[in-house]
Amino acid sequence: MSRLALRPVVEGRENVPRHGPVILAANHLSFLDSVVIPLVAPRPVAFLAKDDYFRQPGVKGWLTRTCLTGVDAVPVARGGHRSAQASLRVALDVLAAGRAFGIHPEGSRSRDGRLYRGRTGVAWLALASGAPVVPVALLGTDRIQPVGARLPRPGRITVRFGTPLRFTRPAAGSGGQARRAVTDEIMTAIQKLSGQEVADRYNDPPAAGGRRDGRPHTSAGATPDRHGQPPPDRATIGSGRRRESRRGDRAEP
Numbered sequence: 220m221s222r223l224a225l226r227p228v229v230e231g232r233e234n235v236p237r238h239g240p241v242i243l244a245a246n247h248l249s250f251l252d253s254v255v256i257p258l259v260a261p262r263p264v265a266f267l268a269k270d271d272y273f274r275q276p277g278v279k280g281w282l283t284r285t286c287l288t289g290v291d292a293v294p295v296a297r298g299g300h301r302s303a304q305a306s307l308r309v310a311l312d313v314l315a316a317g318r319a320f321g322i323h324p325e326g327s328r329s330r331d332g333r334l335y336r337g338r339t340g341v342a343w344l345a346l347a348s349g350a351p352v353v354p355v356a357l358l359g360t361d362r363i364q365p366v367g368a369r370l371p372r373p374g375r376i377t378v379r380f381g382t383p384l385r386f387t388r389p390a391a392g393s394g395g396q397a398r399r400a401v402t403d404e405i406m407t408a409i410q411k412l413s414g415q416e417v418a419d420r421y422n423d424p425p426a427a428g429g430r431r432d433g434r435p436h437t438s439a440g441a442t443p444d445r446h447g448q449p450p451p452d453r454a455t456i457g458s459g460r461r462r463e464s465r466r467g468d469r470a471e472p
Contacts, residue, residue: 226374226375226376227255227258227259227375227376227377227378228375228376228377228378229259229377229378229380230377230378230379230380231379231380231381231382232259232260232261232380233261233380234353234380234381234382234383235260235261235262235319235353235380236351236353236383237261237262238317239317239350240314240315240316240317240318240319240320240348240349240350241319241320241350241351241352241353241383242314242319242320242321242322242341242344242345242348242350242351242352242353243256243260243264243319243320243321243322243352243353243355243380244321244322244323244324244337244341244352244353244354244355244405244409245321245322245323245354245355245356245357245409246323246325246329246334246355246356246357246409246413246415247323247325247326247327247328247329247357248328248329248332248357248360248361249328249357249360249361249363249364249366250328250364250366251360251363251364251376252323252328252357252360253266253268253292253321253323255357255360255376255378256321256355256357256378257321259378260319260380262319263318263319264319264320264321265292265293265313265318265319265320265321266292266293266320266321266322267292267293267306267309267310267322268292268293293309293313303340307340307343307344310322310344311344311347311348314344314348314350315348320344320350321355322340322341322344324337324338324340324341324402324405324406324409325337325338325422326338326421326422327422327423328361328366328422329361329418329422330366331418332361332415332416333415333416333417333418334406334409334410334413334415334416334417334418335418335420335421335422336406336418336419336420336421336422337402337403337405337406338402338421339395339398339399339401339402341401341402341405342386342397342398342399342400342401342402342405343398345384345386345401345405346386346387346388346389346397346398346401347388349388351383351384351385352383352384352385352386352405353380353381353382353383353384354380354381354382354384354405354408354409354411354412355378355379355380355381355409355412356377356378356379356381356409356412356413356414357376357377357378357413358376358377358378358379358413359374359375359376359377360376362374363376379412379413381408381409381411381412382408384404384405384408386401
């Protein structure tokens with residue numbers, strides 16, 4: 220039913236490896252994005268979803284839960300640095316099991332259609348897991364269900380899967396800069412597929428008064444993980460802010 224309602228045009232499906240761990244990194248225009256990709260991909264794709272989505276009341280809440288459950292979304296707590304680290308480790312578990320994992324490096328949905336700077340959690344996952352990254356472009360989901368819309372409307376979308384990107388782990392001491400470079404390469408590949416205008420900043424949530432001023436935010440330090448890989452070093456999969464330090468790139472939740 221969802222395929223009939225959304226009428227997706229899919230390009231490059233053959234670029235998604237059929238077996239083994241893989242990361243699908245996509246732009247983010249609508250709530251529908253993480254529902255559409257699993258519907259059209261040639262294999263199951265796990266996305267993380269805020270646990271709040273599974274507790275919303277009313278018709279919209281029921282529809283949201285139905286969609287997320289139908290695409291095997293994994294509920295996680297969001298809202299802080301420790302939550303972001305925990306989410307990254309859940310994602311690493313998904314990849315360690317040989318599954319496909321979907322992520323939106325921008326974090327928040329774009330309200331103006333531009334492609335925002337990617338957060339380095341996607342690079343941390345790629346380097347820690349060794350999984351290839353398939354760039355994905357979604358077009359039209361923002362017209363079907365814009366940010367703030369209660370329910371989707373009829374329309375047609377396009378999903379483009381790009382050529383897989385592969386990355387090697389950086390030498391010790393170069394982690395932050397390497398993650399920034401890997402993330403930028405992934406975002407460039409997404410932009411080439413989507414054709415979006417680039418916003419050279421993070422898509423931070425509106426500050427008080429509705430501003431998006433990108434002011435810095437501090438948080439607790441990283442803790443080791445049980446996979447024998449370097450800690451996320453404040454790399455986040457999405458929500459929050461970021462600061463630059465003299466010791467390298469640190470994407471903060």
